[in-house]
Amino acid sequence: MGKPTGFLEYERKVGECAAPLERIKNFREFHGNLPKTEQQLQGARCMACGVPFCQAGVMIAGMVSGCPLQNLVPEWNDLVYSGNWEKAYARLNKTNCFPEFTSRVCPALCEAACTCNLNGEPVSTKENERAIIENAWASGMIQPRPPKVRTGKTVAVVGSGPAGLAAAAQLNRRGHQVTVFERHDRVGGLLRYGIPNMKLEKKIIDRRIALMESEGVTFVTGVDVGRDKKSKELLDEFDRVVLCCGASNPRDIQAPGREAKGIYFAVDFLTSVTKSLLDSSLRDGEYIDAKDRHVVVIGGGDTGNDCVGTAIRLGAKTVTQLEMMPKAPDERAEDNPWPQWPKVCKTDYGQEEAIAVYGHDPRVYQTTVKEFVKDKEGRICKLKIVSLEAKENPKTGRKSMEPVEGTERTIPADLVLIAAGFLGTQGYVADAFHVELDSRSNVYTRQGDYQTSAERVFTAGDMHRGQSLVVWAIREGREAARAVDESLMGYSNLK
Template sequence: MGKPTGFMEFPRELGADRKPELRILDWNEFHDHLTDDELRNQGARCMDCGIPFCHTGKTLAGMASGCPINNLIPEWNDHIYNGRWQEAIDSLHKTNNFPEFTGRVCPAPCEGACVLGIHEPPVTIKNIENSIIDHAFDQGWVVANPPEVRTGKKVAVVGSGPAGLAAAAQLNNAGHSVTVYERDDRIGGLLMYGIPNMKLEKWIVQRRVDLLADEGVEFITNTSIGVDITADQLMKDFDAVVLCTGATKPRDLPIPGRDLKGVHFAMEYLSKNTKSLLESGLENTHYQNSPVENFINAEGKKVVVIGGGDTGNDCLGTALRQKCESVINLEIVPQPPNERAANNPWPQWPKIFRVDYGHEEAAAVLGKDPRMFQMSTVEFVGDGQGNLRAIKVCEVDWSKPVENGPPFSVVPGSEQELECDLVFLALGFLGPEHIISEQLNLETDARSNFKAEHEQYTTNIEGVFAAGDCRRGQSLIVWAINEGRGAARECDRYLMGATELP
């Protein structure tokens, strides 16, 4: 490394965020970049650690440890320390098709596996990655680069989320003619409609989509494979098919009162909000007269979000920007510790208490952290006219599991009612929808995902590959990119007999 003692000289720093009270007044991103000199110091903190666990991309204790796309992190940290920005973006693009996405919304398992993080705050890898790609775009270094030769082979990619876009980019680079089918009206999948604008502004997604189109990728929207085009017809029209449909079946909460008006899946809420923003030109008063049918408006409402994670946090931030009256976030698990527990050693992902942007905003606006831990929802309570009025909850004790039952027990006498007008279920996803798999007689695994081995991505149907959340289940954006790239490699090998794709 250019500064072997940098980690002893410079503390960890991140770019400043706009104050919560101000940023909830609009839908824009709120993170600022560090200056070039400050970034240079952060790059200097990358140790000459011998074995850089940050880019190993392993799964430990069921979670990612290190970067699943194997970003060459020490290499581009060294470039930044030495002011070699062009070399830094070249190094970053060797492994990552979309660093402007991962630099914004990836939870950074690389930092959780940073060797420096054993005893000091880890290197600010995610922030440096984001700065590299933004600088490269500002300098005009990221341009369309279509392949010089076409193979004559045609590939259909179903789904335009991060896995689908990564597969399309790689297959197009190999010279194949790629058509991406998306059932929504815009390309991007969860990048476009699943992640709120304040985390990932949609012009950034569209900028990359436009680059891919300039390189020769064809995008077809408003087309549902299995409905508008049968899966059999798709097989006839293309030499190979790559399924990247995502895991879009939400986990429900089938308790009394589930059919009351005011109970919604989180992704329905988030996607309609983003669509409304885009249709109304990002006006921050769009919720007054939304152009989107069945738009869900939290203005003046008492909101409860059931479930944590990124999706639950995004619901908090969205409801606050819509000027909700109050917001509560229920989690059934115990509150994590502030430091790693003994059974959660490095380089596992640190399961610690975190304050994300939505929690910080709720605390600033409403006076306290919105989360209530170890709470189970037992009933949605109506007003007698079909509308949600409240929810009944109870505390649970994880130290007293029920024999032949759940790993927790209900705390006697803990039941209470929480008044609310809206509930958003952010309980994760169960797997992909199955209209395509049923039409193709595609095999599925025990969790209902499309059955295909990791690193192979081949299904039981010749010429059909599966990658991303539809194959592995709900996961991280970096795993989606990893699998999209891997499926492209194996699809190229199938078509050509050999491959040069990584």
């Protein structure tokens, strides 16, 4: 702990963001960086706690507290403060394969669990992490380091999202020959097409993929394993297979009129926009356009917010976001103490932009769709919505959100985006490899294990645990790599 009184002497500072009305003019990242000297002072705010919940990654009251990757947060905060950027990167790289991703898209569980957060503002750990990794790239610390010895073992990784990339990076580091199969035209999975450019510019992914290729990882795109390539082919060609295909089944909204034209899943909307941006800067018109439309986003969370921000950038006439649950409190409730994850209302970048453009928060709480109304051409033109209230089932004691009589109303809607989450892995991949699923349609393994019910087939990420965070995907990819390595070599020195 280089500065014992740092948390008292320095206020929390973060890099400035471009103003909402300015940043909606493009799809570029809009979060700025602090000068290096100021960033170092932010490292001084870390208290080097005796019990650092920031790096714990433990379950408290059914929620994760601290970083699931168990990043060595106090160590590299102190190294940032002392200006020892090379050692800071070494400690960060020890637990996290892709800090450039997590420092942009992770909700910062570390900061929520920071002791400074108990009576003040947390250490800006997420920005310290970003400063470390970007300094490492800029200063040439990150260079290709292919393994000096190859084991002669081969591994196929199916899916190139954060779990697949983490598994591939670790297994390649160990000396196994790794090939990553991706069904889309570009590598990245969720990172590429599920997260908009303004949160994660794709050059950041390309930079990392180029490094992995130079270290010996092979990427094969445009191949849908289970359809284009049979599972038997993979098992014949490779010693082990790791399935990292994500939780790819979007949850639907079943209401009369669902078949109307102009209703899309959020992932299809976001993918179409990002692909068109990458292919032609939107000039090809091959995307779901929101220009001059009344856009309704059904669902909250990160994906719903990303739909709001994307629709605004495309020129939506109005944007409304429907959320089934009540608005969370603005401050912690008494039954939600630190270091639990704070169950408070978060106004994210998309909502900020909607407020700036339209003059009000786009979210309508405790509301759902009762009917999708079509025009004579069969296209969505309105939504009948209804308010909800929590009611307790007298038999089970469980509460559910139920419609309130007499609260039905109609709102304009000529583009509807369903962002209601995901329901598990896609069946054709599971069927192709004959792997067992659990009750939630995720690939089943024993607790704490990554070996599926099929011989030589492993799994990791959302396909294994269900829809979750990028940090969890990276952790699972790393742990699955260790399990694969042990099965191949009889032991593992991967962490």
